[in-house]
Amino acid sequence: MSTTEPDAPTLPLSPAAAVAAARPGRVRPRRMRGTAALRRSVSEVRLHPADLVLPLFVKEGLDEPAPIASMPGVVQHSRDSLRRAVVEAAAAGVSAVNLFGVPLVRDAVGSGATDPDGVLNRAIADVRAEVGDALVIQADLCLDEFTDHGHCGVLTADGWVDNDATLVRYAEMALVQAEAGAHVVAPSGMMDGQVGVIRDVLDAAGRGDVAVLAYAAKFASVLYGPFRDAVESTLEGDRRTYQMDPANRREALREVALDIEEGADLVMVKPAGAFLDVLADVAAVSTVPVAAYQVSGEYAMVEAAAAQGWLDRRRAITESVLGIRRAGADQVLTYWAVELAHWLREEWR
Template identity: 50%
Template sequence: MTTTPDFRFRRLRRTKVLRQLVRENHLRPEDFILPIFVEEGIQEPVEIASMPGVKRFPETQLGGELRRLWQLGVKAVILFGVSQHKDDCGSDTWNDKGLMARCIRTAKAATPDMLIISDNCFCEYTDHGHCGVVHDNDVDNDSTLENLQAQVITAARAGVDMIAPSGMMDGMIAAIREALDSEGYTHIPIMSYSTKFASAFYGPFRDAVDSNFKGTRNTYQMDPANGREALAESLQDEGEGADILMVKPGMAYLDVIREIRDGSNQPLAVYHVSGEYAMIKAAAAAGVIDEKSIVLESMIAFKRAGCDLILTYYAEDIINWLKEE
């Protein structure tokens, strides 16, 4: 005779309504931030071969695309510029007439209520593709911080809603906060790429931004083997004044997300990066997975690990799928 336990977990799984009633984690349209690529000098959108469904948009179409997304329910975007005016330090980013500033102004004029975030780095604007000023074959931390201060002030003057520094320079949050506050932009929050790994999952992104990057970023982005350092990096940025922390990439670092969530009360974001996106697309195209189910399960994994916000190229699709639930 089989002994039946007094408590049966399956009681609360019997119907869809019951399952929804006791569900611990939920996805909402407000949870998602959509990356947008804007290329200088093109007239029509350019498909990114390694990221099916993702395009680089011309500046002339940015406003219309953001209005379309707003109507669909996308509440926040992060802007990446694909510059045709690159130099050794990324000076176009602190030019009030440069690509970054123009994109921010266009975005705010088109969709005043949408949250417009600027990715604040230099890799898309330097001719060497690194995230700052290169001295002796490495990125010079403190020289890059000075340029970053000029860049974020330009973004603030253009009307940006949030700054998102991604270069993993030591002291970048303190430097940015000092620059913004000194110019009267005390209201602008900072979402720090606070724990960003030197990851192989970024490969397709280089196609997205037309990067000629050579070598590695191992001296400034984090070693994927280090968990304790990952927590320390985010706590350091919190101490310097970061309003939101971030882990990048996502799926291979759920343990890191949980450690940071347990160690900090700040809002926590995750970047579901280009390689993660491309792998799902490839598997779906091969017919070996159900794309929608895999994506939604992955997003729930981020929420369960402790994330509040998710940056993903699937944001528009997810919002549409949620409407179907």
């Protein structure tokens, strides 16, 4: 039988004693959060209007802009309202606009995409005439807005998107868009080899000055729904045979590497918010600037929540774009580009 005294029970420290024992005074990260000026002085990522790109829709035959119901505040532009919109974007300090066309007539091969007088090519020329080089003019290079079936390419008899036949159409589009005045062509169809074909045809035509923004990691996402309203898409079914599976992360790096090897001047991850891990991966290895597209569904969700009073709209917009920049995007395509640019300029004042 033990004759030693049992240890005295250990009493729990009082809250004040626990704090004293931890001695938090030596390292206090909160010191650098105490005022707005302190927080600004150590911000790791800063937003600037030049980081932003404004996507714009122009519809053939409009006399005035037409609201898009699923994207409150966004419109299909007429030719005249498009000119006004790009002047406003340039004045706000936005770096670029990304143009999409909505034609009145569509066919199986998207003939309107290569018509020099088609809605998108006219829009490119209008914007170039209006603002010259004050804005970078990026042109969507894809057939989905122009085909009656709504797919991004030419179909085979059994309804499969024919990759190589589509590349021929993309090459034709690139030349017409360059002639119209695009600084950057942006192939978004996710066809294998699209960047190389476009780069080769532009160079052969003496248009080595036109850059290629590759939609390198574009995922088959539900978040494109409002965009399809904006372009009045006729798509039935989906695009999973050519856009990426949202489950795949490593594959995105493979797609990006291939596009850079083929001559891409910039690469894009799309959508942005749900794929920040992919964006960070791409930014870590890319040898060219990285863009990310904050897509229509991301826009619509914030606008809907803000309209219900569930989110502070301005803070939600700013934070969402900041997160995309923090993940590594050099360029953010966002429908809030001009509004956000104005807010940033107000903060500087």
